[in-house]
Amino acid sequence: MAVLGRVLMVTLLFCAGFLPALSVDRSNFKTCDQSSFCRRQRKLEPGSSPYKALLGSAKVSEDKLEVQLIDDKNEASLLLEVFGLNGNMTRIKINEINPLKPRYEVPDVLVGTPLPENLHVTGQDENTLELTFRGVEHKLLLTGTPFRMDILSGRDLVLSVNSRGLLHFERLRERKSNLSAKVSMAFVNLWHRVKNLFSSDPEKIDKPLEGDVYPGEEAGKEEGSKKEEEDDEPGMWDETFKGHTDTKPYGPSSVGLDFSLPGFEHVYGIPEHADNMRLRTTESTDPYRLYNLDVFQYELYNTMALYGSVPLLLAHNIHRTLGIFWLNAAETWVDISSNTAGKTLLGKMLQYMQGGGDTPQTDVRWMSESGIIDVFLLLGPSPSDVFRQYASLTGTQSLPPYFSLGYHQCRWNYNDEEDVHNVDSGFDKHNLPYDVIWLDIEHADGKRYFTWDPHKFPTPKNMLSRLKDKRRKMVAIVDPHIKIDGGYRIHNEIRSHGFYVKNKDGGDYEGWCWPGSAAYPDFTNPEMRAWWSSMFSYDQYEGSMDNLFIWNDMNEPSVFNGPEVTMHKDAVHWRGWEHRDVHNLYGFYVQRATAEGLIQRSGGKERPFVLTRAFFAGSQRYGAVWTGDNAAEWDHLKISIPMCLSLALVGISFCGADVGGFFKNPEPELLVRWYQAGAYQPFFRAHAHLDTPRREPWLHGEENLELIREALQQRYALLPFWYTLFYRALREGEPVMRPLWVEFPSDVSTFAMDDQYMLGSALLVHPVTEANSRGVHIYLPGAGEVWYDAHSYQKYEASQSFYFPVTSNSIPVYQRGGSIIPRKNRLRRSSDCMPDDPYTLYVALNLQGEAWGQLYLDDGHSFNYEQNEFLYREVSFQHGELSSRSLDPRGIFETPSWVERVIIIGATKPSSITISIPGGTTKALEFEYDFNRSVITVRKPGVNIASDFTMSVR
Known part of the structure; x- marks a missing residue:
C-alpha cells in the first residue's frame, strides 16, 4: 500500500501539472524572450x-x-x-x-x-x-x-x-499613476500649509500633515522617470508565465x-x-x-x-x-x-x-x-x-572526511532496515568495498524530515550501530520543504519562530513538494540557519548517530506547483528582500546550515559530509555536489565529464554523477562503463529512481561483477592520492579533476578537449563512454615528456595521438613521467579499515630520470589537522636516489603505515638498491627487474611512511 500510495501521489502531481514530464518539457522553463x-x-x-x-x-x-x-x-x-x-x-x-x-x-x-x-x-x-x-x-x-x-x-x-556600450541599469521607481497621486496630495498639503499661516492656532503653523510630501521633490522624481515610463512595456511591472503572475512593486x-x-x-x-x-x-x-x-x-x-x-x-x-x-x-x-x-x-x-x-x-x-x-x-x-x-x-574546497572519497551505494529507496542489512551484507559476500549506504525520502515518517518511518525503520540506532561495527556510514536525506502538519514538531517550531518564507501578502509561503502541502524555511535568515543547525544534535534528531551524514536535495528550491517548478519571485525573505534577489543563494544557505549543524553536533571536532543539488559560488566550503537527475544513456555518461570539469574550474572539486543514471535502466555494458568512469571522478555514488530494477553490483552476472569489483579496487587503491589532491585543493585552490589545458596551457589542441582529463598533475584519464567501443583515441600532451600506461607500464613519448584498443575491463589511465603516486593495494571492506595499511610508491621517471610526488595524511575525520596533527611529505627521485622529506615541518602525526613496495617505471636495471634512514643503518633491498617493461620492483623497504629516508638505486 505504501508503494501504491507513493505512485498515486506522483501520478496526481504529474497530472495536475505539478511535476515535469519524464523527459524534460522545455515549455515549463523560460526562454530569454519569455523572461x-x-x-x-x-x-x-x-x-x-x-x-x-x-x-x-x-x-x-x-x-x-x-x-x-x-x-x-x-x-x-x-x-x-x-x-x-x-x-x-x-x-x-x-x-x-x-x-x-x-x-x-x-x-x-x-x-x-x-x-x-x-x-x-x-x-x-x-x-x-x-x-x-x-x-x-x-x-x-x-x-x-x-x-x-x-x-x-x-x-x-x-x-x-x-566597450560595446551595453551597460544597462534599470532604476527602481514607482508607477506613474502612483507618482501622480502623490504629487496631487503634495499640492493639497501645500494648500493646508498656506491656510495654517493665517491660523490663530500657533500649533498648526508649519505642522507637517500625515503623509506630507514636498511637491518640488516629487515633481522632480516624476520628471526623471517620464522617459522611463514612456518606454514601459509588458513584463516590467508584472509578468505572467504559465498562469503564474510575478508582481514587481x-x-x-x-x-x-x-x-x-x-x-x-x-x-x-x-x-x-x-x-x-x-x-x-x-x-x-x-x-x-x-x-x-x-x-x-x-x-x-x-x-x-x-x-x-x-x-x-x-x-x-x-x-x-x-x-x-x-x-x-x-x-x-x-x-x-x-x-x-x-x-x-x-x-x-x-x-x-x-x-x-x-x-x-x-x-x-x-x-x-x-x-x-x-x-x-x-x-x-x-x-x-x-x-x-x-x-x-x-574560499577553497573543504577537506572531506576520508570515507566520503570511497564508494557510495544509493537508490530511491532502500525499503527498510532489513533491506539495508541485506545490501550491506551483499557487499561483504561478494568481496566488494564500499563506505556509505544512503536513504532517500521514503525513510522518513511521511516525508517529515528529521524523523524515521516507525514501521520501516523502527530502530535506526541499531541499524547505524551495525554499520558502524563494520566501519561504514549512512547518509539520509533532509530536504528544505517542510510538511504542513500540526502534529509535526519541526513545522510547529519553524512556524512559531516566524522562520518561513512569506508570500507577497505577508502569510507563510506554501507550495507542493514530496510531502504534499509544504512550507519553506527562510535560510537567508541567520537565526533560522542557527535553529536548523541545532536540529542535527543527537538529542534533537532522534535515532541519529555520529556515522549518519546528510543529503540536501530539492533545495533550488523545488516547488512542484510554482513557476518553473520553483518559488515565486515576489515571495519575501528576511529583511524584506524579494526571492528574485536571493534565489540562487537558497541552496547555498541550506547546505551551509546543514554542514554547520553536523559540526556543532560533535562540539566542533568532526568534519561534516553534506551533498547538495543546488549551489552557488562558495558552496565548495560546505561539501559535495552531484549533477542531478541524469539518465541511463551513453550521452549522459559522456556529459558527466565536462559537467564536473566545469564545476572544478569554478572551485567545486567534489563533483560526481549518478553512476548508472538516475532514470531508465542501463544495459550491463553501460553500467560497467559508468562504474569505470565513476571510479575516476571525485564523488563516486551509484543512484537510481524508484521505478528502476535493482542494480546492486552482483545482480548483473559474474563477469560484470568482476569488472565492477576491479573498478572499485582501483578507486580504493588510489585513496591516498585522492586525499592528497583534496588537501591541495584546500590549501591552494587547485581543482582536483582538471582539464588538460590547465596543466598544458600552451597546447592549443587541449583547449576544447573534454573527453579526457587530468587528476592533479600526475594522472590522465580517458574513460570509455561509447557503446560497443573497440578503442578510444588518446592524446598525450607535453612535448618532450613521457607517459606510462598505469596498468601495463607501456611507455609513450609526448606529444602524440594514437588509437588505443579497449576490452571490457579497460580503463585508459596514464601516469605522467616525472610523477610519484602512493597507493594502498590491499582490498578492505571500507576505507576506514585502511589507515594502517602499507603503501606502494609508483615512481614514473621522466626523460631525465626524475620524479616527484606528495602525500598528505591525518586522522581522516576531525579538524585536528588545523592544530598541526597531519603529515605532508614529498617523495622525490633524483640522481638515482628516492628520498622522502617533510613539506611542512609544523605537521606531526604518527602512523604505523610503512612502505611495502616501490615500483620504478622507465628505469634501467640497477646493480644494487640500498635504503638508509638518517642516524640509522643502511641495508640492501631485494628487487626484480622486468626488461620488457623497464620496471624495477623493490620489495619490503620496510621504512615508515612518515620517516625521512633515502633509497639509492645504483
Missing part, C-alpha cells in the same frame, strides 16, 4: 552607449576610484567604484546613487575583503584617466565619453569593460554589462549546464541561463539552467588565463559572441596568411534581473593564479 528583463536587455544594440563618466567627479583614494556615470537619455546617475585588490584582481561596483530603496548586495559568499592595492593616477587628458596599481604590471584606462574601461598589461590590452530592476576579451577564443565555466566544457557562442541561441531549477531528466547540449549556478567565467589562451566573477544571486543570463565563431581552423590559417582578419576576440555580456553590478576581474596570468584569486574571494 522580460532578458528580452529588454538583449534588445540593446552594441555601439550606442548612453553612459558617460564624469571625469571631473573622479575621487581617487589609496584603495579605490569613484566616478559618477550619467545616462544621457534620462540623466540618471550611477556611482562607479573601482578597487585594485591584492593578488592581481580588480573589483568594479556600479549602483544607483540614491535608489528608491536599497538594492541587494550578495552577503556571505565572500570569505573576506581582499586587501586593496594602492591606486595612482599616472595620466589624464580631457576624456581619459590612466591609473596604475602598486605592485602589479597592470594599468587601467577610464574613458569618459562614451564610458568604457580598458585594462592593459604592459602594452597589451587584456580586457575591456563596456518597484518595477524593472535589471542590470547588464559587457566585457570584451581580445585574443581569447576559448571560455569556460558558468555552471551548471549539461553542455561541453568549452562554452559556445549564443548569437543564434538563448544565452546561458543561471537560475537554480529542478529540471527532471534534463536535456543535453543546450544552455538551459539546471540545479546550481556559479557566475564565474574563465578565458584562456596560450599567453594568459583570466576570470570574470559576477557576484549576483538573481536570475542571470550570459551572452557569448566571438569574431571567430563558425570559422574552421583552415579558414583562420588562410585568413592569417592573407594578412586579413582581426585579432580573435570573445565578448561576454552579463544580464541579471536585480541587485547591483559587482564584478571581480581575476587577471591571472596563469591558470593556477586565477584559481588562487577566486579562492581568496570565495
